[in-house]
Amino acid sequence: MLTLVATPIGNLGDLSPRALEAMRSADAVLCEDTRVTGALLARQGVSVPLVPLHEHNEAAQVPRLLERLAAGEKLALASDAGTPLMSDPGYRLVRAAIAAGVPVTAVPGPNAxxxxxxxxxxxxxxxxxxxxxxxxxxxxxxxxxxxxxxxxxxxxxxxxxxxxxxxxxxxxxxxxxxxxxxxxxxxxxxxxxxxxxxxxxxxxxxxxxxxxxxxxxxxxxxxGPPEAEAPAGEADLDARLREALAAGMSVRDAAAAVAAATGVARKLAYARALALSRAGR
Missing domain, CATH: 3.30.950.10 (Tetrapyrrole methylase, C-terminal domain)
Incomplete structure (x- = not known):
């Protein structure tokens, strides 16, 4: 099993009992910086093997870690601070584990x-x-x-x-x-x-x-979210559609989004989006 463990973002009192037990009982703890996680565990009197997993080595580590998981080991993945995968390493490993049929669970906790x-x-x-x-x-x-x-x-x-x-x-x-x-x-x-x-x-x-x-x-x-804008005229409608298409939206999605934002009929927005797309935007 692979367990994603949230760790404190500053106050060590936010380390939950479940998070501590998940790391204590793991065969190894995967972490961005072994010094950071090692210090956190040492404060709790916990000694467990630590394996570095960060953006520079994750791709290479995944096959080895999958072998360990397939052999029945329990691995815990912890960030230096906060919830794993949230602008932190681990996404490649989680996807690979799911694809391989490995159970993946998480211990929720701090998130900035x-x-x-x-x-x-x-x-x-x-x-x-x-x-x-x-x-x-x-x-x-x-x-x-x-x-x-x-x-x-x-x-x-x-x-x-x-x-x-x-x-x-x-x-x-x-x-x-x-x-x-x-x-x-x-x-x-x-x-x-x-x-x-x-x-x-x-x-x-x-x-x-x-x-x-x-x-x-x-x-x-x-x-905060933007304020609602005034209904679009023809030039503004085209400008909004061009921006949506340039941002990578499909013709259908661009038309639906702009129609919802402006109150323009969806058929009209779709017709204009299609024409702009065919004209090379």
């Missing part, structure tokens, strides 16, 4: 994205967990552009991002430029730790604040 969402004061559902934006400015702008295109096509959801503290001000400025300077947002920092902070405001206000006050620690950014 969900905690930040509940503390943000923004609509908690629906929400979209984006994870980390690309590091480079051009790629980051392109990813935010795709999200904005989806919003113009009808997406109405709270967005949740992870970000490194030294990139926070740049990312907030890019979000303000692409998603809207007045969009309500929150920055949650050092959750469950001594200096926990949740700062709320518009994207422009938060970008300005963190440009003057560099952030430290682990950061989650929560951005």
């Amino acid at each position: 994205a969900v905690m930040a969402l509940t503390l943000s004061g923004l609509p908690p559902h629906p929400f979209l967990f984006v994870g980390f934006l690309p590091v480079r400015g051009g790629a980051r702008a392109a990813e935010l552009g795709r999200l904005r295109a989806a919003e113009r096509a009808g997406l109405r959801t709270t967005l949740v991002f992870y970000e490194a503290p030294h990139r926070l001000d740049e990312s907030l400025a890019a979000m303000a430029e692409t998603l809207g300077a007045d969009r309500p947002a929150a920055v949650a920092r050092e959750l469950t730790k001594r200096f926990e902070e949740v700062r709320r405001g518009s994207l422009a206000e938060l970008a300005a604040w963190y440009a003057r006050h560099p952030a430290r620690g682990e950061v989650v950014v929560v951005v």
Whole structure:
């Protein structure tokens, strides 16, 4: 059996008895950094073999780990902090284990994205967990552009991002430029730790604040959903459809999303989307 084990995101008191027992009883614990997980287990008086599993070795490790699972071993997968697979390694292993018929279960626990969402004061559902934006400015702008295109096509959801503290001000400025300077947002920092902070405001206000006050620690950014937009005219309808198609939506999906967002008849939206697609957008 493969067990996914959530670990504390800062406060060691959040390690659940089930999580501890799952790792104590495992034949081995797979972890991003053996030093981090080893220290966590040592505090609890637990000694168990540790196997590094991270983005650089996961592909190579999967066949070996499947052999161990097939032989009847119990393996636990733990992140350095939080819930495995959530912007952390393990996805390849989980998919391979499921495909091989290996039982996969999980011990739920701390998750920074969900905690930040509940503390943000923004609509908690629906929400979209984006994870980390690309590091480079051009790629980051392109990813935010795709999200904005989806919003113009009808997406109405709270967005949740992870970000490194030294990139926070740049990312907030890019979000303000692409998603809207007045969009309500929150920055949650050092959750469950001594200096926990949740700062709320518009994207422009938060970008300005963190440009003057560099952030430290682990950061989650929560951005509220966009406001409903006015009904689309013909030019605006075409613009929205082009954005949706450019974002990778099919003609049918683009038409449905834009029709839902604008109130335009779906048949009309589909006809325009089809014409734009055939014309090369």
